Amino acid sequence: MRLLVIEDEDRLSGILKSKLGEIGFTVDIAGSAEDAGIALELINYDAAVLDLGLPDGDGLAVLTAARRAGKALPILILTARDAVEDRVAGLNAGADDYLTKPFAMTELVARIKALLRRPGGVLGMTLEAGNVRLDTVGRELTIGGMPVRLSRRELAIIEQMMRRFGRIVPKSVLEEKLYGIDEEPDSNPIPVHIHHLRRQLDAAGAHLMIHTIRGVGYILAETKA
Amino acid sequence: MSRRIRSLQLRLTVELAALFLVASCLAVGGLIYSASVTAGSLADRELGLRAEDLAGYVSLDENQRPRLELPPPLKQAYSAAAQQSVFAIRDKDGHLVEASTSEIGAMIARWPQADSEPRYFRLIKFGPLEQDYSGVSIRLDSTAGPLSVLVAEVSGGNQLVHSILREFVFDIAWYVPPFVAVALLLAAYSVRRSLLPLRAASARASAIGPGSIALRLPEADVPTEALPLVVAVNHALGRLEQGFLIQRRFTANAAHELRTPLTIITARLDTLEGNGQLLALREEVARMNRLVEQLLCVARLDSVTLDASSPVDLHQLAEEVVGSMAHLALSASRSIALTGADHPVLVTGNAAAIADALRNLIENALAHTPPESEVVVEVGPEGTISVQDSGPGISAEDRPHIFERFWRGKGVRANGAGLGLAIVMEIVRAHGASITVSDGTPRGARFDLLFRTA
Numbered sequence: 001m002r003l004l005v006i007e008d009e010d011r012l013s014g015i016l017k018s019k020l021g022e023i024g025f026t027v028d029i030a031g032s033a034e035d036a037g038i039a040l041e042l043i044n045y046d047a048a049v050l051d052l053g054l055p056d057g058d059g060l061a062v063l064t065a066a067r068r069a070g071k072a073l074p075i076l077i078l079t080a081r082d083a084v085e086d087r088v089a090g091l092n093a094g095a096d097d098y099l100t101k102p103f104a105m106t107e108l109v110a111r112i113k114a115l116l117r118r119p120g121g122v123l124g125m126t127l128e129a130g131n132v133r134l135d136t137v138g139r140e141l142t143i144g145g146m147p148v149r150l151s152r153r154e155l156a157i158i159e160q161m162m163r164r165f166g167r168i169v170p171k172s173v174l175e176e177k178l179y180g181i182d183e184e185p186d187s188n189p190i191p192v193h194i195h196h197l198r199r200q201l202d203a204a205g206a207h208l209m210i211h212t213i214r215g216v217g218y219i220l221a222e223t224k225a
Numbered sequence: 226m227s228r229r230i231r232s233l234q235l236r237l238t239v240e241l242a243a244l245f246l247v248a249s250c251l252a253v254g255g256l257i258y259s260a261s262v263t264a265g266s267l268a269d270r271e272l273g274l275r276a277e278d279l280a281g282y283v284s285l286d287e288n289q290r291p292r293l294e295l296p297p298p299l300k301q302a303y304s305a306a307a308q309q310s311v312f313a314i315r316d317k318d319g320h321l322v323e324a325s326t327s328e329i330g331a332m333i334a335r336w337p338q339a340d341s342e343p344r345y346f347r348l349i350k351f352g353p354l355e356q357d358y359s360g361v362s363i364r365l366d367s368t369a370g371p372l373s374v375l376v377a378e379v380s381g382g383n384q385l386v387h388s389i390l391r392e393f394v395f396d397i398a399w400y401v402p403p404f405v406a407v408a409l410l411l412a413a414y415s416v417r418r419s420l421l422p423l424r425a426a427s428a429r430a431s432a433i434g435p436g437s438i439a440l441r442l443p444e445a446d447v448p449t450e451a452l453p454l455v456v457a458v459n460h461a462l463g464r465l466e467q468g469f470l471i472q473r474r475f476t477a478n479a480a481h482e483l484r485t486p487l488t489i490i491t492a493r494l495d496t497l498e499g500n501g502q503l504l505a506l507r508e509e510v511a512r513m514n515r516l517v518e519q520l521l522c523v524a525r526l527d528s529v530t531l532d533a534s535s536p537v538d539l540h541q542l543a544e545e546v547v548g549s550m551a552h553l554a555l556s557a558s559r560s561i562a563l564t565g566a567d568h569p570v571l572v573t574g575n576a577a578a579i580a581d582a583l584r585n586l587i588e589n590a591l592a593h594t595p596p597e598s599e600v601v602v603e604v605g606p607e608g609t610i611s612v613q614d615s616g617p618g619i620s621a622e623d624r625p626h627i628f629e630r631f632w633r634g635k636g637v638r639a640n641g642a643g644l645g646l647a648i649v650m651e652i653v654r655a656h657g658a659s660i661t662v663s664d665g666t667p668r669g670a671r672f673d674l675l676f677r678t679a
Contacts, residue, residue: 009485012489015492019496090267101488101512102484102485104491166552168548168552174438211295211560214564215544215564215565215602216562218546219555
């Protein structure tokens, strides 16, 4: 898998290259908007990491140019926390995700993997979190290698949570995802499904835990050792 | 004078009043002078006529000696006012013909013969009454030959002067006090009016603070006399603003420059495998990151005027902020919840800034609430957001200080830089919103933000 990192700070791009290389990505570095434009045109990257603050131009321009040229690759933007407007503009301009600087390397890796796992992404259709694996095409969940039977709704819920592992999954997103699945006319409310899911995860010895954030949604996280 | 009286209005009034007083005195004095001059010449003429009158009644007697033969009514008049109206007549040889009193007779004997030109004189404290007299002595021709006639009258008979003055006071002078009063009022009013722009400038000046250093005093309408001061103050403000901006830019630049190396350190630390020391180091770097973020936030709030005029859905905003901070709470073994309104709550403001404020309040609450307890964020339909923890709460004596920059409570772990609540306060101020601190129920601290509803 080939990634383009568009970052003008040599030391930072060096670290990114070595870390992402370690986990199996081939990384090219573009240090300017111009280089980035050329690289994106010549090579079909699987994903790109774009720093919005570039010396020779706005990173947003690179983004819009790529989208206009029909490039559909997932692009993750790096922004400063104080440039909220940039963040919003970036997402509007077609970025797939953003990270604020400074970021944890593990977070960046997780985000890139999540982008690549999206429908149409190159990482295939298997989601992994802790000792839990979900084949999103075969709709099969295994915990510690053992298959676990879940209803379609519960599978949909755990899929959303695994796609956003460690991050909040708002109730509204879950409601939206479940809306299309109306096998049961009077379906249980989401908390009931969550309750059931928790029991299943627990019973199968998953190293995962679903936390409820009252009034907002749920977070799937690894059980603390 | 200027040292004692600082009010222009009062000073002008006092000075004008003094001027009017002096002018009035001069006018009255001049009037008295000219009235007495008139009265004097009238009296002189009367004395001269009386002398001629007396001379007309002198004739030669059988011994060929001059003798005064007054008709009875005149004689009676002179003797009735014997001490007020005195006269003496001498013949050409200097012999006394007649004197109304012996004192005047004795006195005239010592005088030289009169001339045909009238000679006016004054007698001071004369006679038994010790009064002042004014009189005339003149040589007149009569049937008994040339005579020296002296006529004198008690002076101070200035009734005429009094009557002129009385007339002046009643006919003319009455309008002086109202005129003076109107003039003074006019002066005071005009001063007040021309100083109005200065009051406007003062009001503007009191609005100038660290957050509004671009403001200048209005120079339009300022009286030309005060304009140099206003202009000079504006120039001084301009120079101060320059210095201020350099200072601010320095903070922002310093924080900004610190961010790149910090990102690199963070990334490098992440790639290291290690023990507890590495964890401690990571925590320390995370704190430093947080501090740099806050410094940047402060610098930004100081330097950019916040556009707080867009509609913001507090419920959606709180949902996003609470959601984005949930993992932080969980990793610190605390939990967080959003309660209250379950529908859009629209207020007027700046979504990013309000989110910043809420984030800081939540961070603060998470730092103070004990492990396994919950931080509760509540959105009210009236445009309120509250954040409540279950920590030790904030003592009444600390409450006035918690919003100061770099202030940290006593005995509190040196966890933050003391900027979080100061940032919240800046944002609240920029929104014209309010923030209150109270005790949580059943314990802990509670912050309530109230925004203007859209």
